[in-house]
Amino acid sequence: MSSVKTEKKTPLIRMIKRDEITQKKTWMIRAVAILGALITGGILILCLGKNPLQAYSDMLRGAFGSKVLIQETVKQAIPLLITAIGISFAFKMKFWNIGAEGQVLVGAIGAGYWAFFYAATLPKIPLIILMIVTAMLFGGLYGLLPALCKAKWGTNETLFTLMLNYIALYIIKYLANGPWKAAGSSFPKMPMIHKGVRLSKVFGVHWGWIIALVLVVFASIYFNRTKQGYEIAVVGESNNTARYAGINVGKVFRRTMFLSGALAGIAGMLQVAGCDYTITERTAGGVGFTAITVAWLAHMNPYGMLGVAAFIAVLERGCNQIETTMAIPASVSDLLIGIILFFMLGCEFFINYRLVTRGGKEEQNA
Amino acid sequence: MLSIILKLIVAAVLAGTPLLFGALGEILTEKSGNTNLGVEGMMYMGAVSGIAGAFFYGKAAGGAPVGVVAVLIALVVSFLIGALGALIYAFLTITLRANQNVTGLTLTIFGTGFGNFFGDFIAKNAGGSLVVTDGVKAMFKGIAIPGLSKIPVLGTLLFNYNWMVYFAVIVAVVMAWFFKRSRVGLNLRAVGEDPATADAAGINVTRYKYVATVVGGGICGIGGMYISMVSQNGVWVFDCVSGYGWLAVALVIFATWDCNRAILVALVFGALKIMRLYVALPIPSQFYDMAPYIVTIIVLVITSMRESREHAQPKSCGTNYFREER
Numbered sequence: 022m023s024s025v026k027t028e029k030k031t032p033l034i035r036m037i038k039r040d041e042i043t044q045k046k047t048w049m050i051r052a053v054a055i056l057g058a059l060i061t062g063g064i065l066i067l068c069l070g071k072n073p074l075q076a077y078s079d080m081l082r083g084a085f086g087s088k089v090l091i092q093e094t095v096k097q098a099i100p101l102l103i104t105a106i107g108i109s110f111a112f113k114m115k116f117w118n119i120g121a122e123g124q125v126l127v128g129a130i131g132a133g134y135w136a137f138f139y140a141a142t143l144p145k146i147p148l149i150i151l152m153i154v155t156a157m158l159f160g161g162l163y164g165l166l167p168a169l170c171k172a173k174w175g176t177n178e179t180l181f182t183l184m185l186n187y188i189a190l191y192i193i194k195y196l197a198n199g200p201w202k203a204a205g206s207s208f209p210k211m212p213m214i215h216k217g218v219r220l221s222k223v224f225g226v227h228w229g230w231i232i233a234l235v236l237v238v239f240a241s242i243y244f245n246r247t248k249q250g251y252e253i254a255v256v257g258e259s260n261n262t263a264r265y266a267g268i269n270v271g272k273v274f275r276r277t278m279f280l281s282g283a284l285a286g287i288a289g290m291l292q293v294a295g296c297d298y299t300i301t302e303r304t305a306g307g308v309g310f311t312a313i314t315v316a317w318l319a320h321m322n323p324y325g326m327l328g329v330a331a332f333i334a335v336l337e338r339g340c341n342q343i344e345t346t347m348a349i350p351a352s353v354s355d356l357l358i359g360i361i362l363f364f365m366l367g368c369e370f371f372i373n374y375r376l377v378t379r380g381g382k383e384e385q386n387a
Numbered sequence: 388m389l390s391i392i393l394k395l396i397v398a399a400v401l402a403g404t405p406l407l408f409g410a411l412g413e414i415l416t417e418k419s420g421n422t423n424l425g426v427e428g429m430m431y432m433g434a435v436s437g438i439a440g441a442f443f444y445g446k447a448a449g450g451a452p453v454g455v456v457a458v459l460i461a462l463v464v465s466f467l468i469g470a471l472g473a474l475i476y477a478f479l480t481i482t483l484r485a486n487q488n489v490t491g492l493t494l495t496i497f498g499t500g501f502g503n504f505f506g507d508f509i510a511k512n513a514g515g516s517l518v519v520t521d522g523v524k525a526m527f528k529g530i531a532i533p534g535l536s537k538i539p540v541l542g543t544l545l546f547n548y549n550w551m552v553y554f555a556v557i558v559a560v561v562m563a564w565f566f567k568r569s570r571v572g573l574n575l576r577a578v579g580e581d582p583a584t585a586d587a588a589g590i591n592v593t594r595y596k597y598v599a600t601v602v603g604g605g606i607c608g609i610g611g612m613y614i615s616m617v618s619q620n621g622v623w624v625f626d627c628v629s630g631y632g633w634l635a636v637a638l639v640i641f642a643t644w645d646c647n648r649a650i651l652v653a654l655v656f657g658a659l660k661i662m663r664l665y666v667a668l669p670i671p672s673q674f675y676d677m678a679p680y681i682v683t684i685i686v687l688v689i690t691s692m693r694e695s696r697e698h699a700q701p702k703s704c705g706t707n708y709f710r711e712e713r
Contacts, residue, residue, distance in 0.1 A: 038711075069508065117488050119492060170687075170688050170691065174688065174691040174692045175691050176687055176688050176691040177640065177687055177691065179424065179488065180633070180636060180637050180640070180683065180687055181684055181687055181688075183633050184633070184637070184680040184681075184683045184684050184687075185680075185684070187630055187677070187680040188677050188680050188681060191673040191674070191676050191677045191680075192673070192677075194673045194676075195671050195673035195674070198671065198673065199671060310492070310495075310496055311496070313489070313492055314492075314493065314496065317489050348511065349508070350503070350504050350507035350508055350511070352499075352500050352503035352504040352507060353500065353504050354500070355496055355497070355499055355500025355501075355503070355504070356497060356500035356501055356504050357500075358496060358497075358500070359493055359494070359496045359497025359498075359500055359501075360497065362493045362496070362497075363475060363479065363490075363493060363497065366479050366483070366485040366486070366489065366490055366493065367478075367479055367483045367485065369483075369485065370482075370483035370484055370485070373484075
């Protein structure tokens with residue numbers, strides 16, 4: 022109730038909870054919010070003395086301008102989508118897993134172990150399977166650890182998962198400096214993985230995109246059609262209700278966080294075997310955080326995440342483009358993503374509430 | 388041996404000060420019942436705006452800036468921009484009732500982008516790097532307090548820091564007094580513990596929440612400015628805050644929402660941050676760098692096991708207050 026003083030008069034603007042809202046109106050409000058975010062971003066670009074229209078059209082060209090660029094955009098969307106699906110598992114039960122960045126990294130380490138040391142001895146298919154399984158195991162265990170403590174002692178999972186990100190980062194730095202350092206390199210970095218381990222391409226992009234699409238369907242079925250998915254939803258609504266209904270909340274925490282981390286681990290494996298062909302500190306490159314916004318913007322709906330991940334990938338590719346064509350630093354993408362998310366968070370209010378002015382005349386969204 | 392310990396403590400104080408600012412800002416915010424996870428973002432915003440303020444002032448002054456004015460500008464601008472970040476958060480969570488966790492995370496993403504983007508952009512336009520003049524840099528160096536700094540041991544230990552260290556301690560002590568002794572501070576704590584009761588007692592919950600959150604963000608912004616002006620010596624470095632904000636959020640828990648204790652905890656974490664340079668153990672350097680994060684996790688787990696009621700987070704943290712939905 023900001024700016025509304027509790028006086029005897031009816032306040033100038035009141036808010037009333039909506040009983041129902043049509044699907045069309047919901048989307049209208051969201052469209053207005055996105056537009057508002059893009060305009061705000063445009064004003065920002067204008068303030069820097071650049072032409073916002075040119076910036077946005079350059080961004081589109083950077084994302085869709087040619088076949089290769091489109092493939093790059095898809096490549097960018099893959100880890101984002103898979104990690105977002107992973108995060109949504111945790112967020113659906115209001116478990117604030119912001120450690121996806123670290124889970125991606127340890128997944129990459131798990132996959133890298135086989136790729137670096139067994140590429141010559143094992144045939145490709147078992148090798149790839151081993152890589153995926155190990156990546157899932159590593160990512161899953163990395164996610165399980167905070168869940169164990171949360172289930173047992175109620176440890177704050179936000180900070181726990183976040184600190185694990187930095188630890189994973191330093192493990193990578195350690196490996197790159199010592200045990201896994203590329204032979205003959207004066208710079209601390211890991212070698213490139215053997216050509217035989219690299220994922221083959223389907224329609225010009227490594228087949229990680231097929232996995233991503235399969236996971237979208239899997240997550241949708243898991244959330245809506247299975248008992249475990251239902252348990253997640255109940256725990257998310259209220260831990261006490263879940264306990265009253267006979268759900269073992271700690272078990273749901275553990276199982277779901279293992280899955281959440283395992284999915285992020287897959288994203289890490291795909292980055293190593295399909296994209297970077299090595300492991301660096303930039304392997305995750307902020308995916309763990311951006312994926313949070315993807316999951317939240319899509320309201321944890323897997324199909325929605327597909328759309329949002331594509332949108333964010335376009336935005337990020339576009340920002341790389343305007344760095345070269347317009348000398349606008351690529352970090353503008355974080356800024357724009359932040360602005361868009363602020364607007365989307367704000368617009369939820371207008372979906373749930375409507376404003377009424379003193380005269381009784383209704384005011385639709387603002 | 389003594390001189391090494393002295394050096395370690397002095398370096399720990401210097402490394403711990405930005406953590407203290409961040410933690411103090413977050414304590415103020417959480418006392419009003421808002422958990423703002425955007426500390427990292429607000430510190431980035433303060434870091435870039437502080438250095439940019441001093442830089443542009445230096446340009447406007449024609450290469451001969453007055454040091455004190457540059458310092459004041461950096462201080463005020465970083466406070467205001469940090470507060471601006473917090474204002475976005477406050478508007479979304481208090482007025483528009485958005486989820487606190489997600490809004491805070493978004494603020495971190497936004498603020499990180501804000502810092503790195505403007506840092507890069509200004510550096511590019513300034514011909515490669517964003518650096519303040521030597522005169523301004525000197526203003527953020529340690530000051531030997533006349534007389535006192537000559538006392539053996541104590542002089543080095545207490546009276547040789549830059550002004551921001553003392554400023555941070557003063558803010559901490561004032562805030563501790565504010566929460567314990569002042570009427571406004573007690574009201575604020577009431578809002579954080581139980582907004583409905585505070586509201587019934589005639590306290591303007593919304594105003595308290597807004598002011599505490601925004602001022603808290605400003606203090607975080609000053610902490611960011613410390614990183615760009617003192618830790619990085621007046622040079623903008625890409626990704627310079629890198630986790631300090633998150634450590635500050637963790638510090639709040641270890642300090643049990645007590646500003647005086649925050650000073651001590653910040654010192655310990657400052658020591659963990661710089662230990663590598665002073666204590667030689669037979670382990671790879673990366674494990675030293677991990678130490679603050681590992682210790683954070685261990686302390687988090689231990690504090691959660693103890694479950695002390697007295698030193699807990701303000702009760703309403705994380706949930707927004709709607710008068711109609713009591």
